[in-house]
Amino acid sequence: MAGPNRSDDLFDSILMADDRFRGEGYMEGFEEGERIGIIEGRCHGAVHGGKVASEVAFYYGFAFTWKCLLQNSTDVKAGKRLKTLETLIGMIQSFSHSDPASTTLQDDLDKVRSKFRQVCSLFSIPADFRQCFEHSGVSF
Amino acid sequence: MSWVQAISSSGEDVFDEYMDDMQPQQNEWRCNMEKRVKDGYRDGIEAGKESALQNGFNQGYVAGATSMKTIGELKGILSALLTWCQMQKMDSRIIDDLKQLLQTAADQEAVLLERLRISQQETNVSEVTDDIELLELNAVVQETSCGGCGNSVEDPCSKLDNEFDKEHRKKQDLFSKSVECWTFHKVSDSENEHVANLLIQSFELASALNLPAELLQHIKYLGTIQVNVK
Numbered sequence: 341m342a343g344p345n346r347s348d349d350l351f352d353s354i355l356m357a358d359d360r361f362r363g364e365g366y367m368e369g370f371e372e373g374e375r376i377g378i379i380e381g382r383c384h385g386a387v388h389g390g391k392v393a394s395e396v397a398f399y400y401g402f403a404f405t406w407k408c409l410l411q412n413s414t415d416v417k418a419g420k421r422l423k424t425l426e427t428l429i430g431m432i433q434s435f436s437h438s439d440p441a442s443t444t445l446q447d448d449l450d451k452v453r454s455k456f457r458q459v460c461s462l463f464s465i466p467a468d469f470r471q472c473f474e475h476s477g478v479s480f
Numbered sequence: 481m482s483w484v485q486a487i488s489s490s491g492e493d494v495f496d497e498y499m500d501d502m503q504p505q506q507n508e509w510r511c512n513m514e515k516r517v518k519d520g521y522r523d524g525i526e527a528g529k530e531s532a533l534q535n536g537f538n539q540g541y542v543a544g545a546t547s548m549k550t551i552g553e554l555k556g557i558l559s560a561l562l563t564w565c566q567m568q569k570m571d572s573r574i575i576d577d578l579k580q581l582l583q584t585a586a587d588q589e590a591v592l593l594e595r596l597r598i599s600q601q602e603t604n605v606s607e608v609t610d611d612i613e614l615l616e617l618n619a620v621v622q623e624t625s626c627g628g629c630g631n632s633v634e635d636p637c638s639k640l641d642n643e644f645d646k647e648h649r650k651k652q653d654l655f656s657k658s659v660e661c662w663t664f665h666k667v668s669d670s671e672n673e674h675v676a677n678l679l680i681q682s683f684e685l686a687s688a689l690n691l692p693a694e695l696l697q698h699i700k701y702l703g704t705i706q707v708n709v710k
Contacts, residue, residue, distance in 0.1 A: 361513045361520065365517035369524025369528060370528035370531075374531060375532075377536055378532045378536035381533040381537035381540060382539050383536075383597060384537055385537035386543055386599075387544060387593060389542060389548075390548035390592070393545035394555075397551075398556040401556025401560065402556035402557070404695075405560035405564075408692045408694050
């Protein structure tokens, strides 16, 4: 049965060589791909993280400033406004930027955005002003 | 190919009749195997990229978030002050100053985002790409620094600002002469300095408006973090 065996070996060699060469290329490609992936990922991540952090920090700065301005106000509306601002500040303080893969990140961001919208309407922020900072990178 | 040689020297009759055809077959074999290597390489690149993308994204995300927080917060503070002043029907000069500051902060935010896009590729992109992107950044920086000095005439920080602009121009000249890696760090320093200057201007303005101490304290605190970034 030497014939069929040899023929098996031959095919094995051919098939294995096929796999071996493919595998060598794959390993080399994988390393290069990892390098590219890290760079591309970092680049996208940095821009995305920067945008989200800047947006959320914008809401924080806005809410914190208004809280300071209203603290000693005797206006009848001040109480409700302060309460909403404090809720928004609390939401932002528990907002984490350390895990972009978190499943709740988008939900949390949406909640912060909608709370900020509520603050805007409570303060009767004029529409043209909102346009002003929406143009500068804050999106709803 | 070693195994082809091994088979051809094994002396089996069955291969003898193909001996004349061995050369083209070897070429074909080599060609096929090179194709296999290339196929493997292509698949490997895809798989490697996919496996590393998320990790890279996470690293970049945290770095990006850290560096953009202050400018975002400053924009929020200035926007709140602007709405407050508008509601209080304050002097239009104060409102104009606030608008100008807010616009400069928004421009600066765009510059910082652009810098983030570039700095993450810093060590790996080809020189040609470096060149193009630096030129683009240069254009953005130029625009912003022009916007920044527009309101500095009656500002207490005007002297500082002018010096800063002079320094900035020097660095821009440097850019056009050199695209070496270390110029990125010069950009980084001057950008942080620019944000720190914006914070000083905002602090001066907020002090002039007699705003609550807690708020002034907070702006000062943001300034300290910004200086420490340097």
